[in-house]
Amino acid sequence: MSFKAILKTICFLALLFVMLYVGMNNPDPINFNFPIAGTTAKTPIRASAALIFFGVFAIGVFAGMALHTGGGKKKAGKD
Numbered sequence: 001m002s003f004k005a006i007l008k009t010i011c012f013l014a015l016l017f018v019m020l021y022v023g024m025n026n027p028d029p030i031n032f033n034f035p036i037a038g039t040t041a042k043t044p045i046r047a048s049a050a051l052i053f054f055g056v057f058a059i060g061v062f063a064g065m066a067l068h069t070g071g072g073k074k075k076a077g078k079d
Contacts, residue, residue: 022050026053030049031044031045032044
């Protein structure tokens with residue numbers, strides 16, 4: 001295994017720990033407003049802070065994955 005892969009795994013696990021820690025300490029319901037999306041401008045989403053935090057984190061992970069694995073040009077192999 002490469003050191004870079006191990007470092008990325010440790011960083012990802014640290015992010016997951018922070019998410020777990022925030023979730024354990026914020027069980028109260030909150031109002032989530034995101035006026036740019038349009039749907040929450042009139043009626044905010046009411047859910048636990050941990051669930052909203054997890055949703056935002058998951059969307060960020062999927063967006064990062066999509067950008068990282070995007071359809072860029074393939075590098076030509078060495079002959």
